Amino acid sequence: MRILIEKDYAAISRKAALMVAGQILLKPNSVLGLPTGGTPLGMYQELIRMYDRGEVDFSEVVTFNLDEYYQLPPEHEQSYYYFMRHNLFNHINVKPENIHLPKGTCADVEKECADYEESLRKAGGIDLQVLGIGVNGHIGFIEPDQRLSVQTKLVSLTKETIAANSRFFAAPEDVPRYAISMGLGAILNAKRIILLASGKSKASAIKETVNGYVSAQTPSSILQTHADVTIILDQEAASLI
Ligand code: F6R
Numbered sequence: 001m002r003i004l005i006e007k008d009y010a011a012i013s014r015k016a017a018l019m020v021a022g023q024i025l026l027k028p029n030s031v032l033g034l035p036t037g038g039t040p041l042g043m044y045q046e047l048i049r050m051y052d053r054g055e056v057d058f059s060e061v062v063t064f065n066l067d068e069y070y071q072l073p074p075e076h077e078q079s080y081y082y083f084m085r086h087n088l089f090n091h092i093n094v095k096p097e098n099i100h101l102p103k104g105t106c107a108d109v110e111k112e113c114a115d116y117e118e119s120l121r122k123a124g125g126i127d128l129q130v131l132g133i134g135v136n137g138h139i140g141f142i143e144p145d146q147r148l149s150v151q152t153k154l155v156s157l158t159k160e161t162i163a164a165n166s167r168f169f170a171a172p173e174d175v176p177r178y179a180i181s182m183g184l185g186a187i188l189n190a191k192r193i194i195l196l197a198s199g200k201s202k203a204s205a206i207k208e209t210v211n212g213y214v215s216a217q218t219p220s221s222i223l224q225t226h227a228d229v230t231i232i233l234d235q236e237a238a239s240l241i
Helices: 009-026 041-052 080-087 109-123 159-168 184-189 200-211 219-225
Strands: 002-006 031-034 062-065 067-069 128-131 153-156 178-181 192-197 229-234
Touching: 002 009, 009 041, 009 128, 009 192, 009 229, 041 080, 062 080, 062 109, 067 080, 109 153, 109 178, 109 184, 184 219, 192 200, 192 219, 200 219, 200 229, 219 229
Parallel strands: 002 229, 031 062, 031 128, 128 192, 192 229
Antiparallel strands: 067 178, 153 178
16 A cells, blocks of 8 residues: 555645546546545546536546445436536536446346446446545544445445435435445556545544555545555544554
8 A cells, every 4th residue: 555645635635636537648548436525526526627628538437436325316416426416527528428326216226236237337437536534533434344345235334334424414304315326446456546545533544544454334444455555645534553
């Protein structure tokens, strides 16, 4: 694992955007694995600025998001589809047909998960996977559990995750309890992974990710087994390592 400690959130965002842009410059038809949440917002803003300056072209890029809330329609303001459109896709030239997110309102969730895996397989897997991390060490919505899920599947969100996500909803009871999440198979199959973390609340999860045992109780710890992981932290997120 390579660990980069930056001075603040803006510096993490800039470094991550440079890595994503570098990936696209080297391979214009790259398959990107993308997260939502507060952490990647600065990186997305930086990528939009690079696109506006003509420094990066997304016309051949293919994207797969890590997760989507179960039963939230794409037009719902808290759906991850909405988040990605408003924070990235509407501002760059990625082709709509190259964008993939699990469908939260699918009629048959098992089929949706199998179809998502199949689309990933057909795309040739992920070239660069960008990850955030939950305070409990989740990546995507692979939550701490007795077992780690390898395939895309419907997952129940833990109390910590529901509490952390409630900041985006009008009332805590509005936060979805389930999500469709990519599994570890697709994440670990990515050729390169970058994980971003900012703030004190992530320091303990980062410590376990970097120095802890590989354990289903800290799903991010499995990244220790991948050959090309870069973790980009601000001072606070790095404060316990
Ligand atoms: C979201 C995702 C999650 C988030 C994590 C951190 O697509 O995959 O694993 O990355 O919950 O969220 P923030 O960045 O809001 O702290």
